[in-house]
Amino acid sequence: MTSRSSGILLGYSLFILSLLLISCSSSEEFSGFSYDPEGVTVTTDKEIQPQHKRRIGVDGGSIWASNEFAGARMSDFYQVNDTLYRVVIEPENHPINNSPWYAFKIWSDTNKTIDLQLKYKHGKHRYIPKLSNNGNQWRPIDTTKVRTDTTTGTATFELKVSAEPLWIAAQELLTWHSYRRWADSLASQHWVTLDTVGYSHQQRPIVKMNITQTEKDQSRGVLIITGRLHPPEVTGALASQIFINELTADTPLASQFRSEFEVWAYPFANPDGVQQGHWRHNAGGVDLNRDWKSFNQPETKAIRDDLAQIKDDTLRKVYYGIDFHSTDENIFYPINREIDTFPDDFTFHWIDSLKKAFPDYPVEVEAFDTSSPITKNWIYHTFGADGVTYELNDRANRDSLRTVTQKSARIIMRQLLDEKKKRKKPTK
Ligand SMILES: [Zn+2]
Numbered sequence: 001m002t003s004r005s006s007g008i009l010l011g012y013s014l015f016i017l018s019l020l021l022i023s024c025s026s027s028e029e030f031s032g033f034s035y036d037p038e039g040v041t042v043t044t045d046k047e048i049q050p051q052h053k054r055r056i057g058v059d060g061g062s063i064w065a066s067n068e069f070a071g072a073r074m075s076d077f078y079q080v081n082d083t084l085y086r087v088v089i090e091p092e093n094h095p096i097n098n099s100p101w102y103a104f105k106i107w108s109d110t111n112k113t114i115d116l117q118l119k120y121k122h123g124k125h126r127y128i129p130k131l132s133n134n135g136n137q138w139r140p141i142d143t144t145k146v147r148t149d150t151t152t153g154t155a156t157f158e159l160k161v162s163a164e165p166l167w168i169a170a171q172e173l174l175t176w177h178s179y180r181r182w183a184d185s186l187a188s189q190h191w192v193t194l195d196t197v198g199y200s201h202q203q204r205p206i207v208k209m210n211i212t213q214t215e216k217d218q219s220r221g222v223l224i225i226t227g228r229l230h231p232p233e234v235t236g237a238l239a240s241q242i243f244i245n246e247l248t249a250d251t252p253l254a255s256q257f258r259s260e261f262e263v264w265a266y267p268f269a270n271p272d273g274v275q276q277g278h279w280r281h282n283a284g285g286v287d288l289n290r291d292w293k294s295f296n297q298p299e300t301k302a303i304r305d306d307l308a309q310i311k312d313d314t315l316r317k318v319y320y321g322i323d324f325h326s327t328d329e330n331i332f333y334p335i336n337r338e339i340d341t342f343p344d345d346f347t348f349h350w351i352d353s354l355k356k357a358f359p360d361y362p363v364e365v366e367a368f369d370t371s372s373p374i375t376k377n378w379i380y381h382t383f384g385a386d387g388v389t390y391e392l393n394d395r396a397n398r399d400s401l402r403t404v405t406q407k408s409a410r411i412i413m414r415q416l417l418d419e420k421k422k423r424k425k426p427t428k
Contacts (some may be wrong), residue, residue, distance in 0.1 A: 030371045037095030041373060043296040045287030048092040050077065050316060051371075055072070062109045063161065069135070071175040073277030074104035075121070080088075084156075086117045091279040094122040097287070099279045101127070101232040103169035108161040116168075117156040118257050123279070124153030125234070125365075126328075127394060130155060136195065138172045138284075149371035162184050171234035173395070176204065176275055179268045182241060183209060191258050197266070198302020201283035204271035206302040211247055222310060224321040225265035226303065226375050229288040230280055231273040231287035233326035235392035237388030237406045240267045240324040246409035256411075257413040260420050266303050289323075298385045302377070310384065319416055320346055321387035322381035326394050331364040333389035339370060341386035346371065354404070355412045359402055 003419075032040040055066035065077040066085060074090035088103045100123035106116070118125060125148050130138040146157045159166070167173070186192045191213045194204040215219040227240035247254055247263055268274070268404040272283035282288050283296050292298045310316045319342070334347035351365055370377040376387030392401060 001049065006075075010313070011147075015321050020046065028416040030373065033292070033372070036287075037097065037403060038288055039095070040295075040324060043286045043291040043373075045296070046281075047092055048281070048285040049090065063112070063114070063366075064107050066105045066165075067277070068327050069101070069103075069105070070177070071106075071169075071173045071277050072103045072280075077104075080117070082214065084115045084117060086119050088121065090120050090121040091123060092273075092276065092281055093285045096399040097280045098123045098126060099232045100125065101170045101231065101277055106159070106161055106164060107163055107165040108111075109163065111160070111162045113158060113160050114154055116159045118322070119152070119154045120183075124150070125155040128153070129157065130169050130171060132167040132169070132173075133164065135167050135173055136177050138167075138169070157163055165392075167199070170190045170232055174234055174237050174269055174274075175225045176268070179207075183207060183267075183388050184296050186244070188393060189248060192248055198298060200270075200272045200299050201297075202272045204275070205264065206271070206299055207268060208303075209265040209267065210262065211244075211258060211265065213258035214260070214262060214338060217315065219315045219317070221319040221416060222316050223260045223319060224260055224385075224418065225263060225267065225319070225322040225380055226263075226269055226308065226376040228274060229269045229323070230325060231276075231278045231394075232280075233324075234392075235394055235396045235398075235401060236324040236326040236390070237267070238286050238398065239390065239392050239401060240265075243322070243324075244404040245410045246406050247324075247413070249336060253410060253413055256346070261319070261413075264307065264310075267355055269273060269299055269303060271299075289325075289374050292375055292378035307379075307382070308383045318383035318385040319343060319419060320385055320412070321376050323375040323387070323389050323414075325389055325391045327391045328394060329364055330362055330393045330396065331366060331391045333376075333391065334365065334367045335380060335386060335388075336367045338379075340364065341380060342384045346386040346419070347388045348417065350408065350411045350415055353415075354408055357407050358404055361400065361403050 053066055053068050057064045058079040067074040074087055075090040078086055080086050100120045128143055129141045132138045148155045183194055187194050191211055193210045195208045197208045198206045227390050228237050244265055270282050270288055280287055282297055282299055286297050288300055291297050295301045295304055331349055335341055337345055370380050376389055379385055379387045
């Protein structure tokens, strides 16, 4: 090879390399994940369709349906033929992610067996109907009896209705009152304090739970927890509560953890969306987990401003962030291994331990870079800390969800304690 041709080759290689670098550049603006609707990163207020709260009687006023409770979503109810009745469910606005939440009550003057159809506007059936006689205890419907039509997106099932109202919802109802009850019961322990860090669009408090047993002037690690940014993601919400229950438990591990760490938790980050039975958004019509760059929404702003206090705090160092969600599988989204975080690759290490503990439990892992405007990426960009988006399957068995999440919490506490020990300077 002559020096001239190798020179041309070198120039050509550099040209290709620079093309590759341009196409891989992270400076390209993030515009949404594959499942996101267009415009998801525009987080200024969008118009929402208020839900008309009412009870609707059909069949000469003999069968009734109602959305007059917190967390409900039902847009219309009517009789199609002798046996078929249809509930229409519309989102708060659209385009929107396909998380078609529904919740309503139904009753009848006389005992009857009917066919009930769920019909969605701007979405397709996703959540297995859960039934309840009191709004507190829920049982999933037998899925073999639910007939779904993938073209129209409807789901139809047989239902026995009577004078006693039957609650039907996409998932267990976990609304403001149950959160408040849970938070208050934890706060009876002296290592848990509650605080209001701001207010939602509709003036509901954004509650922060602080968990620690550190001394006043003691340096401590910080674990950040966020949850329920997306209203229908109830399995993620259940997991966040189980996880926090472990951190606040009266056990040797948890109390050791609390003597070295402080937890800043915001487990109910979208109270308006939950109370209004939204599919995805807050009362500003925005996906709150795409607002962690622009901060146009009061809920994300409140949490950011509260956490920002830690930035120059010499006593507090953020070690980790966990953001709880749900999707159609158990999946953890860590930060790419190529990106240096503190502690580095923390997520991968605890997932390895979790998989060893539950070799048969299905858990997927998919790492991402930190370009998207989501909670964990803001934590990384602000504090350099590692973080994870912790997604539970919508259909997760609630007992195994509990067992696995308790174990996760214990592994994470142990690993965080180890990481903190590594950092401790030897005393002179
Ligand atoms: Zn989510």
